[in-house]
Amino acid sequence: MTEYDVIAVGLGPAAASAANYTAMGGCKTLLIGEAAGALYRAGKIANYYAAGETSGKELFERGLDQARALGAEVVYGQVVEIAANGEDFTVKPASEEYRAKAVLLATGAARSRPKVEGLDAFDGKGVSWCAVCDGFFYRKKKVGVYGAGEYAASEAKYLSGIGCEVTLFTDGRETAFGGVPVRAEKIAKLYGGETLEGVQLAGGEKVPLSAMFVAEGVASSADFAKMIGIETAGNAVKVNEKCETNVPGLYAAGDCTGGLLQVAKAVSDGAIAGVQICRYLKNK
Numbered sequence: 631m632t633e634y635d636v637i638a639v640g641l642g643p644a645a646a647s648a649a650n651y652t653a654m655g656g657c658k659t660l661l662i663g664e665a666a667g668a669l670y671r672a673g674k675i676a677n678y679y680a681a682g683e684t685s686g687k688e689l690f691e692r693g694l695d696q697a698r699a700l701g702a703e704v705v706y707g708q709v710v711e712i713a714a715n716g717e718d719f720t721v722k723p724a725s726e727e728y729r730a731k732a733v734l735l736a737t738g739a740a741r742s743r744p745k746v747e748g749l750d751a752f753d754g755k756g757v758s759w760c761a762v763c764d765g766f767f768y769r770k771k772k773v774g775v776y777g778a779g780e781y782a783a784s785e786a787k788y789l790s791g792i793g794c795e796v797t798l799f800t801d802g803r804e805t806a807f808g809g810v811p812v813r814a815e816k817i818a819k820l821y822g823g824e825t826l827e828g829v830q831l832a833g834g835e836k837v838p839l840s841a842m843f844v845a846e847g848v849a850s851s852a853d854f855a856k857m858i859g860i861e862t863a864g865n866a867v868k869v870n871e872k873c874e875t876n877v878p879g880l881y882a883a884g885d886c887t888g889g890l891l892q893v894a895k896a897v898s899d900g901a902i903a904g905v906q907i908c909r910y911l912k913n914k
C-alpha cells in the first residue's frame with residue numbers, strides 16, 4: 631500500500647489547483663480520479679481568467695500537466711470507498727488501496743437520482759444511499775443494490791460481507807460485475823406500504839426486499855461524506871471558510887461543496903484547501 635501526505639479525489643480544477651499548492655509546499659501528493667466530470671464535459675470555456683476561449687477538456691489536461699510538473703502524482707481510477715482510521719485515511723479504487731494523512735474531496739457535483747417509481751417515497755424507509763451507514767440494519771435480510779458499475783459492485787460486496795442476502799438490480803443494463811445474483815430486467819417500481827417491501831420488474835414479477843441500496847454511477851463526495859460521517863447540506867459537503875469538513879484532515883473543494891458552480895470558484899477552493907492542508911500537515 632502506497633502512503634501519501636495528501637490524496638485529492640478527483641482530477642478536475644478543484645483537485646488540480648489544490649495539488650499545485652500541496653506539491654509546492656513539499657507534501658507528497660496524489661491525485662486520483664477519472665478523466666470525466668464537469669470541466670472535462672464542458673465544450674467551451676470563455677470566462678476563466680486569462681485562458682481566452684478554450685475547451686473544458688484542454689483546460690482539464692493542462693491542469694493535470696501543471697500539477698504533475700510541480701511534483702504531484704496522477705493515477706486514473708474510480709474511487710469506491712474512503713475510510714477514516716483515526717490517524718489517517720484509506721482511499722480505495724476497485725483494486726488498490728492508498729493511505730494519506732489528509733484527503734481532499736473534489737469529485738464535482740453529486741450524482742443524479744435514478745428515475746425509479748417509489749425511490750423518493752421509500753427514501754429512508756428501506757431505500758438507502760450508503761451501505762456502510764445502513765447495511766448493519768439489514769444483516770441476514772434480502773437487500774438489493776441498484777446500479778451496474780464498479781461502485782454498485784463495491785456496495786454489493788460490502789453488504790454480502792456483513793451477512794446481507796444481496797441481489798444486484800441493473801435496471802436493463804449489462805454489468806461486468808458478478809459475485810452476487812444479478813437481475814438485469816428493467817424495473818417497473820419499488821413497492822411497499824409504510825416501508826419498502828420489494829421491487830417489481832417490468833415483466834410484473836415481484837422480488838421481496840427489505841432494503842434497496844442505490845449505487846448508481848460513480849460515488850460522489852456526498853456519498854463518501856456519508857461513509858465517513860461528515861456533515862452534508864443536501865448533496866453538498868459542508869465546509870468552513872478553510873474548506874475543512876467536521877473531520878480533522880478531511881477537506882472538500884469545488885462543485886461538491888455547492889455555491890457557485892464555476893471553474894473560478896473550484897480553483898479558488900482548491901487553492902484555499904491546498905494551503906490549509908499544508909498547514910495542517912506541518913502542525914500534525
Ligand SMILES: Cc1cc2nc3c(=O)[nH]c(=O)nc-3n(C[C@H](O)[C@H](O)[C@H](O)COP(=O)(O)OP(=O)(O)OC[C@H]3O[C@@H](n4cnc5c(N)ncnc54)[C@H](O)[C@@H]3O)c2cc1C
Pocket residue numbers: 639640641642643644645662663664665666667668669670671672673674675676677678686707708709710736737738739848849850851883884885886890891892893894896
Ligand atoms: C457543459 C458544462 C459547461 C460549463 N461551462 C462553464 C463555463 O463556461 N465556465 C465555468 O466557469 N464553468 C463552467 N462549467 C462548470 C465547471 O466545469 C465546474 O464548476 C468545475 O469543473 C467544477 O470543478 P470540480 O473540480 O469541482 O469538479 P469537476 O470538474 O466535475 O471534476 C470532478 C472530478 O472528480 C472525478 N470523480 C468524480 N467521482 C469520482 C470517483 N468516485 N472516483 C474518482 N474520481 C471521481 C471526475 O471524474 C472529475 O475528474 C460548465 C460545466 C458543464 C457541465
